[in-house]
Amino acid sequence: MAVYTEVSDQELATFLRGYDIGHAVSFKGIAEGVENSNYLLRTDRGSFILTLYEKRVAPEDLPYFLGLMDHLAGEGLACPTPIHGSDGEALRELCGRPAAIISFLEGMWPRRIEPPHCALLGEAMAKMHLAGNSFAMTRENDLSVAGWRSLFEDVRARAHEIEDGLEEIIEKELARLEESWPVDLPAGVIHADLFPDNVFFLDGALSGLIDFYFACNDFLAYDLAICLNAWCFEEDGSFNVTKGRRLLAGYDGVRPLEKSEIAALPLLARGGAMRFLLTRLYDWLHHPEGAMVNPKNPKEYLGKLRFHQQVKNAGAYGLDGIS
Amino acid sequence: MAVYTEVSDQELATFLRGYDIGHAVSFKGIAEGVENSNYLLRTDRGSFILTLYEKRVAPEDLPYFLGLMDHLAGEGLACPTPIHGSDGEALRELCGRPAAIISFLEGMWPRRIEPPHCALLGEAMAKMHLAGNSFAMTRENDLSVAGWRSLFEDVRARAHEIEDGLEEIIEKELARLEESWPVDLPAGVIHADLFPDNVFFLDGALSGLIDFYFACNDFLAYDLAICLNAWCFEEDGSFNVTKGRRLLAGYDGVRPLEKSEIAALPLLARGGAMRFLLTRLYDWLHHPEGAMVNPKNPKEYLGKLRFHQQVKNAGAYGLDGIS
Numbered sequence: 001m002a003v004y005t006e007v008s009d010q011e012l013a014t015f016l017r018g019y020d021i022g023h024a025v026s027f028k029g030i031a032e033g034v035e036n037s038n039y040l041l042r043t044d045r046g047s048f049i050l051t052l053y054e055k056r057v058a059p060e061d062l063p064y065f066l067g068l069m070d071h072l073a074g075e076g077l078a079c080p081t082p083i084h085g086s087d088g089e090a091l092r093e094l095c096g097r098p099a100a101i102i103s104f105l106e107g108m109w110p111r112r113i114e115p116p117h118c119a120l121l122g123e124a125m126a127k128m129h130l131a132g133n134s135f136a137m138t139r140e141n142d143l144s145v146a147g148w149r150s151l152f153e154d155v156r157a158r159a160h161e162i163e164d165g166l167e168e169i170i171e172k173e174l175a176r177l178e179e180s181w182p183v184d185l186p187a188g189v190i191h192a193d194l195f196p197d198n199v200f201f202l203d204g205a206l207s208g209l210i211d212f213y214f215a216c217n218d219f220l221a222y223d224l225a226i227c228l229n230a231w232c233f234e235e236d237g238s239f240n241v242t243k244g245r246r247l248l249a250g251y252d253g254v255r256p257l258e259k260s261e262i263a264a265l266p267l268l269a270r271g272g273a274m275r276f277l278l279t280r281l282y283d284w285l286h287h288p289e290g291a292m293v294n295p296k297n298p299k300e301y302l303g304k305l306r307f308h309q310q311v312k313n314a315g316a317y318g319l320d321g322i323s
Numbered sequence: 324m325a326v327y328t329e330v331s332d333q334e335l336a337t338f339l340r341g342y343d344i345g346h347a348v349s350f351k352g353i354a355e356g357v358e359n360s361n362y363l364l365r366t367d368r369g370s371f372i373l374t375l376y377e378k379r380v381a382p383e384d385l386p387y388f389l390g391l392m393d394h395l396a397g398e399g400l401a402c403p404t405p406i407h408g409s410d411g412e413a414l415r416e417l418c419g420r421p422a423a424i425i426s427f428l429e430g431m432w433p434r435r436i437e438p439p440h441c442a443l444l445g446e447a448m449a450k451m452h453l454a455g456n457s458f459a460m461t462r463e464n465d466l467s468v469a470g471w472r473s474l475f476e477d478v479r480a481r482a483h484e485i486e487d488g489l490e491e492i493i494e495k496e497l498a499r500l501e502e503s504w505p506v507d508l509p510a511g512v513i514h515a516d517l518f519p520d521n522v523f524f525l526d527g528a529l530s531g532l533i534d535f536y537f538a539c540n541d542f543l544a545y546d547l548a549i550c551l552n553a554w555c556f557e558e559d560g561s562f563n564v565t566k567g568r569r570l571l572a573g574y575d576g577v578r579p580l581e582k583s584e585i586a587a588l589p590l591l592a593r594g595g596a597m598r599f600l601l602t603r604l605y606d607w608l609h610h611p612e613g614a615m616v617n618p619k620n621p622k623e624y625l626g627k628l629r630f631h632q633q634v635k636n637a638g639a640y641g642l643d644g645i646s
Contacts, residue, residue, distance in 0.1 A: 008434035009524075025429045025525060028363060031352035040351060040363060042429070106348045106365070111331035201332075202348060 005037045005052045005095050012041075012050075015094050018085040019101065021045055032197065035213060037097075040104075047104035048083060052097045057213055059098050064139045065212050066090045066100060068132070068189065075131035078124070078208035080105045107200025107207030118231050118243040120206040121199055122250025125191070125227065128209060129220045130255055132189025141192060141216035143275055145181045148174060151278040158285050162298055170277070173305065177271050182219065182264045190223035191215055195230045221261040224251060225268035228317055229276065229304050237303045245318025265314040273305035328360045328375045328418050335364075335373075338417050341408040342424065344368055355520065358536060360420075363427075370427035371406060375420045380536055382421050387462045388535050389413045389423060391455070391512065398454035401447070401531035403428045430523025430530030441554050441566040443529040444522055445573025448514070448550065451532060452543045453578055455512025464515065464539040466598050468504045471497060474601040481608050485621055493600070496628065500594050505542065505587045513546035514538055518553045544584040547574060548591035551640055552599065552627050560626045568641025588637040596631055600624035 007015075012024055022045035030038040030049075037052040053062060066082045070090070073081040082090035083101040092099050110117050141147075152170055159166040191198070193214035200207045224247070232243040251257070280298035287295045311317075330338075335347055345368035353361040353372075360375040376385060389405045393413070396404040403425040405413035415422050433440050464470075475493055482489040514521075516537035523530045547570070555566040574580065603621035610618045634640075 006434060009431050010435060012431075023526075024431060026427075027431045029354035030363075031354040104349075108332050108335075108347060108350045111329060112333060203346075 004054050005097060007039065007050075007052070007095055011095060015092070015099070016043070018087070018092060019083060020086055021048065021083060021101070041101065049080065049102045049104055050094075050099065051102060052094055052099045054097065057098075061139060061213075062091050062098055062100075064137050065215060067137055068135055068212055068215055069102070071135045072128060072131050072212075075134070077128055077131050078105070078206070079128075079212070080208070080210055105200055105208045105210060107202040109197045109199060110201055111196075113196060113231055113243065115240075115242050115246045116204070117196075117199075117201065117206075118227075119246035119250035120201070121194065121227060121231060122224075122247040122252075123254050124199070124206050124209060125194060125223055126251045126254035128191060129188055129223070135189055139216045141190075141218040143192070143214070143279065144216075144218055144222070145177055145271060148177070148274055148278055151282055155278065155281045155285050159281065162281060162284065163302065166302070169302070170274070173270065173274060173309070177267070177274060180267060181271065182260075182267065185219040185221055185261055185264055186258060187217060187219050189215060190218050190220060192218065192223060192226065194223065194227050219261075219264075219268065220255075221257065221264060222268050222272065224248065225265060225272040226275075228265075228269050229272050229301070232317070233304060233307075237300075237307075239307055239316075241316070241318045243318075248314075248317060248319050262314045262319060265317060265319070266308055266311040269311070269317075270305060270308040273301050273308055277301035277305060327377050328420060330362065330373075330375070330418055334418060338415070338422070339366070341410070341415060342406060343409055344371065344406060344424070364424065372403065372425045372427055373417075373422065374425060375417055375422045377420065380421075384462060384536075385414050385421055385423075387460050388538060390460055391458055391535055391538055392425070394458045395451060395454050395535075398457070400451055400454050401428070401529070402451075402535070403531070403533055428523055428531045428533060430525040432520045432522060433524055434519075436519060436554055436566065438563075438565050438569045439527070440519075440522075440524065440529075441550075442569035442573035443524070444517065444550060444554060445547075445570040445575075446577050447522070447529050447532060448517060448546055449574045449577035451514060452511055452546070458512050462539045464513075464541040466515070466537070466602065467539075467541055467545070468500055468594060471500070471597055471601055474605055478601065478604045478608055482604065485604060485607065486625065489625070492625070493597070496593065496597060496632070500590070500597060503590060504594065505583075505590065508542040508544055508584055508587055509581060510540060510542050512538060513541050513543060515541065515546060515549065517546065517550050542584075542587075542591065543578075544580065544587060545591050545595065547571065548588060548595040549598075551588075551592050552595050552624070555640070556627060556630075560623075560630075562630055562639075564639070564641045566641075571637075571640060571642050585637045585642060588640060588642070589631055589634040592634070592640075593628060593631040596624050596628035600628060 022043035024043055026042040028040050030040050035056045036054050039050040041048045041050045069079055069081055072079050080102040084090045090100055152174055156167045198211045199209055227247055228244055232240050234240055277298055280296050283295040284298050345366035347366055349365040351363050353363050358379045359377050362373040364371045364373045392402055392404055395402050406424040407413045413423055479490045521534045522532055550570055551567055555563050557563055600621055603619050606618040607621050
């Protein structure tokens with residue numbers, strides 16, 4: 001939950017003069033999203049999200065993120081679209097920060113995941129992957145295997161504060177991932193952060209995907225691996241194979257998985273667990289006293305990593321019978 | 324900024340069945356209000372605020388607060404109104420907490436106060452005071468003079484952490500306030516917390532007052548004293564007499580101030596400063612490490628108290644020529 005930058009009514013009015021969307025009738029900070037400041041803006045013409053990009057988003061990446069949303073919406077995917085100013089620009093500046101107004105997407109993210117959510121998520125992700133094929137820009141995934149070691153070096157000395165022996169566990173797993181990470185899987189645009197709070201549902205249908213600020217070019221199946229971790233484990237740490245099956249089948253029905261992707265899934269899932277274990281560890285150890293954001297417990301992802309380490313093949317995720 | 328209680332989509336859907344306002348199409352936590360959890364709820368029929376009352380609001384006071392909003396709206400005052408359930412009840416329960424749905428009020432609170440805001444605020448407050456005359460329920464102001472000493476006892480030992488000698492300053496002022504506090508001023512329903520974030524403006528007009536969760540029965544002029552403190556000081560601590568004059572004249576034009584109220588204003592302003600000095604001191608010293616809310620600096624109100632201590636009469640607030 002976060003609003004890091006306070007926008008005054010005068011600054012807002014001036015900012016809106018650069019658009020053709022009417023004038024503000026309501027403006028409220030939203031207690032969601034830990035990376036940016038988000039406001040729900042209502043004008044006399046409609047509802048919008050105004051986002052100020054805070055320090056964790058690199059300004060040079062914003063044209064990729066905003067361009068991708070434009071592209072995906074143009075391909076018919078349900079997602080918010082950047083509103084372009086009267087001068088054609090979507091990326092602008094407000095209160096000294098990069099800022100953009102995005103269309104408002106109806107729907108709610110599911111607080112309790114049910115198997116049908118996973119099926120709809122799989123379908124939507126596959127559609128996004130297909131729609132991304134024709135997107136011209138590229139952005140490297142700086143949070144994939146090549147980026148993990150430097151994150152690890154930053155936290156290793158204090159990893160034992162989370163759990164005894166955690167430094168050694170990560171060291172060993174990291175070496176294994178680095179030596180065996182796939183090199184030739186189908187690749188393209190992935191969302192890379194499709195957690196439940198980034199997927200909206202309405203009346204039993206998926207109404208859209210949001211928050212493309214980790215999107216990048218990487219193996220498509222790695223996006224699936226991230227979702228296996230984020231959607232298919234129960235609160236007690238157990239893997240719900242029904243949810244896994246629905247997720248993978250939903251995806252496979254739209255974009256059939258290749259044999260190489262299926263074979264790589266356990267390794268990709270370990271990598272996905274490693275990525276969130278490391279970034280949560282980093283956030284946990286670098287959390288300033290008295291900050292407004294409660295960091296998430298890294299241990300959740302250590303448990304997921306351990307599960308995937310014991311998986312022999314993608315059948316453990318419910319993949320029997322697919323492909 | 325705060326959302327203390329997470330409401331699941333299932334819990335929300337069940338809760339909404341008790342109302343006749345349609346079904347949810349959007350539901351976002353609002354990063355405003357430090358006392359309660361507030362959500363912006365959109366249904367297929369309109370926009371609403373859903374509030375879950377957290378521990379700082381006494382459940383037994385809620386019928387007064389909600390009843391007052393109903394009453395004031397019925398008298399034509401611009402303020403949110405509680406939505407009543409199909410059974411007629413406005414006060415309900417959600418996630419184990421008292422909860423209510425309130426109508427959505429358009430407008431934005433002013434981040435930078437200009438004199439015209441103060442004039443409109445004065446008028447609206449006077450209208451609220453007049454409309455409150457016919458409200459049948461009463462609620463004692465537990466944050467007026469009778470309540471300050473116990474707050475002080477709770478913080479006195481650590482007051483020096485904020486400023487050397489603060490304990491003695493408060494002790495002396497408190498004794499003075501207790502011995503000279505007025506007993507026979509015009510009284511009625513006051514808002515008691517009309518800070519800028521509780522007053523909405525739209526297109527240069529005041530669109531409404533919100534957040535009646537400190538409302539109570541007390542001297543009407545004490546509400547004005549609170550607003551002199553909250554609206555008429557500049558960031559550098561100086562008192563802006565133009566804002567004071569506009570506030571008081573705006574009020575007086577709707578409900579003429581009595582001589583006794585004008586004479587009592589400096590003392591009431593000292594009391595208002597004491598009330599927020601003490602509660603901010605309390606919040607500052609009881610602020611848990613790592614909490615999601617940043618407490619406000621009590622020193623701001625020590626400066627305001629010192630200003631009022633030097634005031635000889637209400638002329639210092641710009642009251643010359645009124646009454």
